[in-house]
Amino acid sequence: MSFISYLISGISLGSVYAIIALGYTMVYGIAKMLNFAHGDVIMVGGYVTFIAVRSMGFSPLPAVVLSMAVCLVLGIVIEAVAYRPLRNAGSPLAVLITAIGVSYLLQNIALLAFGADTKSFTSVISIPKLKLADGQLTITGETMVTIAAGVIITLGLVAFINKTKTGQAMRAVSEDKGAAQLMGINVNRTISITFAIGSALAAIAGVLLCSAYPSLTPYTGAMPGIKAFVAAVFGGIGSIPGAFIGGIVLGIIEILGKAYISSEMADAICFAVLIVVLLVKPTGLFGKNIQEKV
Secondary structure, three states, X not given: OHHHHHHHHHHHHHHHHHHHHHHHHHHHHHHXXXXXXXXXXXXXXXXXXXXXXXXXXXXXXXXXXXXXXXXXXXXXXXXXXXXXXXXXXXXXXXXXXXXXXXXXXXXXXXXXXXXXXXXXOOOOOOOOOEEEOOXXXXXXXXXXXXXHHHHHHHHHHHHHHHHOHHHHHHXXXXXXXXXXXXXXXXXXXXHHHHHHHHHHXXXXXXXXXXXXXXXXXXXXXXXXXXXXXXXXXXXXXXXXXXXXXXXXXXXXXXXXXXXXXXXXXXXXXXXXXXXXXHHXXXXXXXXOOOOXXX
């Protein structure tokens, strides 16, 4: 039963990585930008929920909705202020450096506002544990909600991209910004919506992560953000199903690595697997080779 327990824990952790990775993969797939401040939006979402529940007396669901709203606005502001002016910059390095700068800015604002002390995060999920196999296997409410959220969000995003006019506009901008603009699509608005959706998902991921691992610091989102980026690349960045599968696989590898190999080496194992996969298939599991016409 221990292996099944580890496997379920891995799927749960991987679902968090998948939700975060969806934000990365949408922004890159549509705007061709790597938003390395995305992990710190997770931290902001955690703090908003923490304050709403502890200090403002919100019940869990309204606190999560408030967190999503704050991060959604934050994502739009970050895109408009930090990234939009650099969208037509000659080198993508400018955007990358700016993203790192925004990341450190959010971390230091959190340090000034909340200090470096670890906050004890109270889970917003009150679903009772599920006991199976005569009590030998226990699945927490956080695990069930996290896995369900990952699946529902992924399916919802796929339907949104394929079935709605906004989703079709996103696909058009992803293919060719110039042609999309000539067809009457508002490119700035479409990219802002992409950042907004990704940041709202980061808020959900932050709440789920802090509920499963009840601690919160200004650096809470740093490592999960990096691992989620690894998951997005692993699955094929730009692919929504790829981001989900990549997150799940990475979560399983991490938990099984901690359980059966070494807890200190778990992160190294995750990155080593990524290297091997990219050596075999550089575009990731679901990525496609794109031939540029000259």
